[in-house]
Amino acid sequence: MDQPNDSPSGIRQIARQAGVSTATVSRVLNGSARVSDDTRARVLKAVTQHNYRPNAAAKALATRRTRTVAAVIPTLEHSIFAKFMNVLEDELAAAGYSLVIATHRFDYRSELKRCSDVLHLGAEAVIVSGADHDPELPTLLATANVPFVYTSVYAPDSAVPTFGYNNSRLASDAVAHLAALGHQDIAVLHGPTAANDRMRHRLIGVRDAAQRNPAITLTEIESPIGAAGGAEQLAAWVESGRLPDACLCLADVYALGILHEAQRRAIRIPDELSVMGFENLDWTANSAPRLTCLSLPTVEMGQATARGIIAHLDDGQPLADADFAATIVERESTRQR
Amino acid sequence: MDQPNDSPSGIRQIARQAGVSTATVSRVLNGSARVSDDTRARVLKAVTQHNYRPNAAAKALATRRTRTVAAVIPTLEHSIFAKFMNVLEDELAAAGYSLVIATHRFDYRSELKRCSDVLHLGAEAVIVSGADHDPELPTLLATANVPFVYTSVYAPDSAVPTFGYNNSRLASDAVAHLAALGHQDIAVLHGPTAANDRMRHRLIGVRDAAQRNPAITLTEIESPIGAAGGAEQLAAWVESGRLPDACLCLADVYALGILHEAQRRAIRIPDELSVMGFENLDWTANSAPRLTCLSLPTVEMGQATARGIIAHLDDGQPLADADFAATIVERESTRQR
DNA sequence: AGGCGCCATGTAACCGGTTACATGTGGCAC
DNA sequence: GTGCCACATGTAACCGGTTACATGGCGCCT
Numbered sequence: 207m208d209q210p211n212d213s214p215s216g217i218r219q220i221a222r223q224a225g226v227s228t229a230t231v232s233r234v235l236n237g238s239a240r241v242s243d244d245t246r247a248r249v250l251k252a253v254t255q256h257n258y259r260p261n262a263a264a265k266a267l268a269t270r271r272t273r274t275v276a277a278v279i280p281t282l283e284h285s286i287f288a289k290f291m292n293v294l295e296d297e298l299a300a301a302g303y304s305l306v307i308a309t310h311r312f313d314y315r316s317e318l319k320r321c322s323d324v325l326h327l328g329a330e331a332v333i334v335s336g337a338d339h340d341p342e343l344p345t346l347l348a349t350a351n352v353p354f355v356y357t358s359v360y361a362p363d364s365a366v367p368t369f370g371y372n373n374s375r376l377a378s379d380a381v382a383h384l385a386a387l388g389h390q391d392i393a394v395l396h397g398p399t400a401a402n403d404r405m406r407h408r409l410i411g412v413r414d415a416a417q418r419n420p421a422i423t424l425t426e427i428e429s430p431i432g433a434a435g436g437a438e439q440l441a442a443w444v445e446s447g448r449l450p451d452a453c454l455c456l457a458d459v460y461a462l463g464i465l466h467e468a469q470r471r472a473i474r475i476p477d478e479l480s481v482m483g484f485e486n487l488d489w490t491a492n493s494a495p496r497l498t499c500l501s502l503p504t505v506e507m508g509q510a511t512a513r514g515i516i517a518h519l520d521d522g523q524p525l526a527d528a529d530f531a532a533t534i535v536e537r538e539s540t541r542q543r
Numbered sequence: 544m545d546q547p548n549d550s551p552s553g554i555r556q557i558a559r560q561a562g563v564s565t566a567t568v569s570r571v572l573n574g575s576a577r578v579s580d581d582t583r584a585r586v587l588k589a590v591t592q593h594n595y596r597p598n599a600a601a602k603a604l605a606t607r608r609t610r611t612v613a614a615v616i617p618t619l620e621h622s623i624f625a626k627f628m629n630v631l632e633d634e635l636a637a638a639g640y641s642l643v644i645a646t647h648r649f650d651y652r653s654e655l656k657r658c659s660d661v662l663h664l665g666a667e668a669v670i671v672s673g674a675d676h677d678p679e680l681p682t683l684l685a686t687a688n689v690p691f692v693y694t695s696v697y698a699p700d701s702a703v704p705t706f707g708y709n710n711s712r713l714a715s716d717a718v719a720h721l722a723a724l725g726h727q728d729i730a731v732l733h734g735p736t737a738a739n740d741r742m743r744h745r746l747i748g749v750r751d752a753a754q755r756n757p758a759i760t761l762t763e764i765e766s767p768i769g770a771a772g773g774a775e776q777l778a779a780w781v782e783s784g785r786l787p788d789a790c791l792c793l794a795d796v797y798a799l800g801i802l803h804e805a806q807r808r809a810i811r812i813p814d815e816l817s818v819m820g821f822e823n824l825d826w827t828a829n830s831a832p833r834l835t836c837l838s839l840p841t842v843e844m845g846q847a848t849a850r851g852i853i854a855h856l857d858d859g860q861p862l863a864d865a866d867f868a869a870t871i872v873e874r875e876s877t878r879q880r
Numbered sequence: 881a882g883g884c885g886c887c888a889t890g891t892a893a894c895c896g897g898t899t900a901c902a903t904g905t906g907g908c909a910c
Numbered sequence: 911g912t913g914c915c916a917c918a919t920g921t922a923a924c925c926g927g928t929t930a931c932a933t934g935g936c937g938c939c940t
Contacts, residue, residue, distance in 0.1 A: 214896095215895090215896075216895090216896045216897070217896060217897060217898095218896080218897095226919075226920085227919065227920045227921075228896090228897075228898085228920090228921095229898080229899070229919070229920065229921080229922095230918085230919060230920075231897095232897070232898060232899080233898095233899095233918095233919090236898085238898090238899085239917095239918085239919095240917070240918070241918070241919085242917090242918060242919090245918080245919080257686055259662060259663055259687065260663070260896080260897070261604070261665070261895085261896050261897065262600075262603075262609070262663060262664050262665040262897095263599075263600045263601075263603035263604040263609060263665055263895085263896080263897090264600075264604050264895070264896035264897035264898090264925090265896080265897055265898080266599075266600035266603075266897090266925095267598070267600040267601050267604050267895090267896080267897070267898095267924095267925045267926065267927085268896080268897045268898040268899085268924080268925055269897085269898065269925085270925075272599070272600060274664075281629060282619065282625040282626070282628050282629040282632070283622070283625055283626055283629050285620070285622065285625070287625075288619040288620055288622070288625040289619070289620050291619050291644070292618055292619040292620050292646060295619070295644060295645070295646050296646065299645065299646075299657070299660070304643050304645075304660070304661075304664050305643070305644060306641050306642070306643055307628070307632060307642060307644055308632070308636065308641075309629060309632050309633065309636075320636070323636070323641070324641075325596060326596055326597070326599060327599050327611075327641050328598070328599040328600055349594055350594075350596065433829050459829075462826075462829045463829070465831065466829060466830075466831045469806075469831040470831075488826075489799075489825075489826040489829075492770050492796075492799045492800070492803060492826075493803075493830075494802065494803045494806040494807075494831060551926095552925090552926075553925090553926045553927070554926060554927060554928095555926080555927095563889075563890085564889065564890045564891075565890090565891095565926090565927075565928085566889070566890065566891080566892095566928080566929070567888085567889060567890075568927095569927070569928060569929080570888095570889090570928095570929095573928085575928090575929085576888085576889095576929095577887070577888070578888070578889085579887090579888060579889090582888080582889080597926080597927070598925085598926050598927065599927095600925085600926080600927090601895090601925070601926035601927035601928090602926080602927055602928080603895095603927090604894095604895045604896065604897085604925090604926080604927070604928095605894080605895055605926080605927045605928040605929085606895085606927085606928065607895075881940105882939105882940090883938100883939090883940090884937105884938090884939085884940105885936105885937095885938095886935105886936090886937090886938105887934105887935090887936090888933105888934095888935090889932100889933085889934090889935105890931105890932080890933075890934100891930105891931085891932075891933090892929100892930100892931095892932100893928100893929090893930090893931105894927105894928085894929090894930105895926105895927090895928085896925105897924105897925090898923100898924085898925085899922100899923090899924090900921105900922100900923090900924105901920105901921085901922095901923105902919100902920080902921075902922100903918105903919085903920070903921090904917105904918090904919085904920095905916105905917090905918085905919100906915105906916095906917090907914105907915090907916090907917105908913105908914090908915090908916105909912105909913090909914090909915105910911100910912085910913085910914105
């Protein structure tokens with residue numbers, strides 16, 4: 207009847223109910239110091255009775271840790287990114303971090319904005335997809351004093367740590383693979399390179415490989431990324447009466463168009479034309495024929511990115527660039543010549 | 544030279560620099576009250592000079608708002624969920640909310656745990672995929688006093704608001720569509736129904752439609768979800784020498800197996816067999832032939848879910864169930880009989 | 881001149897945790 | 911018995927914002 211005040215809330219309420227101080231409740235909840243078994247039991251009982259859940263904002267304020275990591279990506283509607291995020295989320299959750307995803311639909315200004323958003327939100331680290339961004343982006347992230355990495359590319363000379371792969375080398379590998387199958391007249395279907403470093407590097411790798419192997423005749427075809435590009439190109443070849451030995455699709459989706467059009471025109475793949483993809487999207491394992499692909503190391507990259515960031519955040523380990531190798535998945539859209 | 548103390552941080556530092564109180568800084572930053580132009584300018588200058596970013600945790604603590612919404616889904620490695628999250632993220636971001644995604648890999652206990660995780664994190668609302676969960680889940684969410692909705696299902700009789708579609712009705716629609724094309728001997732490929740309400744409801748809808756139309760002969764085939772199921776079934780039909788008129792695949796991926804196997808065995812689709820999918824996954828627009836599908840209203844559902852939650856959080860509007868209709872995308876894997 | 885109200889702004893309590901430091905108690909060695 | 915230490919626990923300041931309420935200046939009306 208001599209209540210100083212009615213009902214304190216949160217940890218103070220639990221403390222009162224258990225007859226201890228807030229410090230002790232905090233200690234029990236965080237296991238941060240020895241507490242007698244008896245006291246601990248009383249506290250835990252009060253906690254479950256009130257089904258108390260500590261306030262994350264208060265905790266974050268006091269500890270200066272949000273345990274939140276942000277990923278800024280173009281879109282989730284692309285299985286590569288979705289798979290990447292899936293792995294990230296898994297690894298981060300296992301280490302007690304939450305993943306916040308922000309998408310920007312391939313727009314630089316929007317990407318910058320979303321980075322700013324996640325910084326406001328208190329992300330402890332930011333994972334950015336790709337290496338070409340608004341020039342203000344690295345400044346923004348750096349002045350916020352938040353660790354950040356670029357992913358999907360390996361660029362050890364960059365000022366920013368990168369977790370990814372060397373698109374040039376991968377493209378060279380793909381060409382080498384086709385060459386090893388005996389193909390010499392190789393066409394490469396690629397997207398616009400002006401605003402797309404990734405595609406540009408792939409094309410450079412293709413040229414490198416062709417240059418190193420004089421037997422190869424290279425034909426480069428640029429087309430907006432999409433199945434239509436592949437279909438149109440196959441149509442053009444058929445109508446001109448001359449097919450290359452092999453077509454390397456620097457985006458898998460071109461291959462979809464080729465396969466489809468080949469079926470319509472009764473072109474036998476791989477007998478008349480070997481087709482190879484570059485990403486190993488999900489559908490490639492189920493197309494007709496199943497598509498031979500270079501397989502981007504998305505899962506390994508995701509695991510390594512998450513683990514690298516966790517090690518940095520938890521143990522202060524430096525963020526070191528990582529380069530992942532791709533594997534080549536041999537299926538039925540290519541054949542030995 | 545008479546500094547009371549060296550360097551206060553955050554808003555106090557800005558206040559000092561601008562020669563105003565913290566309250567005024569807060570007012571400028573939030574536009575919450577009239578401030579003279581002169582003062583505002585001084586504050587903003589100080590803000591940009593120090594490139595000050597308000598601490599989200601402190602703000603959340605003071606306002607009791609985290610402006611965070613959580614989605615708990617099975618996985619991102621499924622284009623339906625990825626698309627759903629993509630839309631959610633878009634809509635929420637536009638309203639100033641952040642989306643936190645937690646995945647549970649189709650495991651009930653894990654789903655419960657992830658819900659608990661996002662509550663700890665301070666999510667202001669939780670979007671849960673599906674309607675069948677660990678029995679403790681609704682209790683958990685309800686006692687946390689956080690609004691939550693189930694998605695991908697419409698169940699107006701449920702105690703929990705649902706944003707989704709009526710799987711039974713959709714399945715009936717799909718059967719009706721095949722019947723309208725003149726198909727009578729209809730096979731339906733479905734997944735295990737024991738632990739999957741969604742699949743069970745679809746099957747119920749199929750049966751309902753068949754019952755309402757006596758001309759229909761229905762064959763139900765259960766198979767683990769995957770392309771293999773479709774391929775094996777087509778093989779079985781071919782070897783038995785009898786194909787149904789049409790096959791409705793209650794998961795698109797069965798159709799992939801069928802298409803593939805049909806090509807291998809030179810079965811002409813749709814001439815010898817009409818095939819229809821139920822989700823309209825991305826690849827269905829590019830398969831050979833392109834797949835006729837019922838198209839799940841993922842995007843509409845995502846928009847409505849986000850908007851419903853935003854309206855609830857921002858304006859206190861009640862969360863009302865919503866039922867979305869599917870459209871049927873007619874492509875080349877079905878034909879009029 | 882006096883009074884009133886409006887407006888811009890300041891003061892300080894508060895949100896709900898964490899944690900450095902203080903305190904009290906009991907055991908053990910001398 | 912005294913002193914010392916280890917250990918369990920309490921006290922209260924602090925994290926960095928928000929906001930109810932107080933204050934003071936100015937214009938305007940009577």
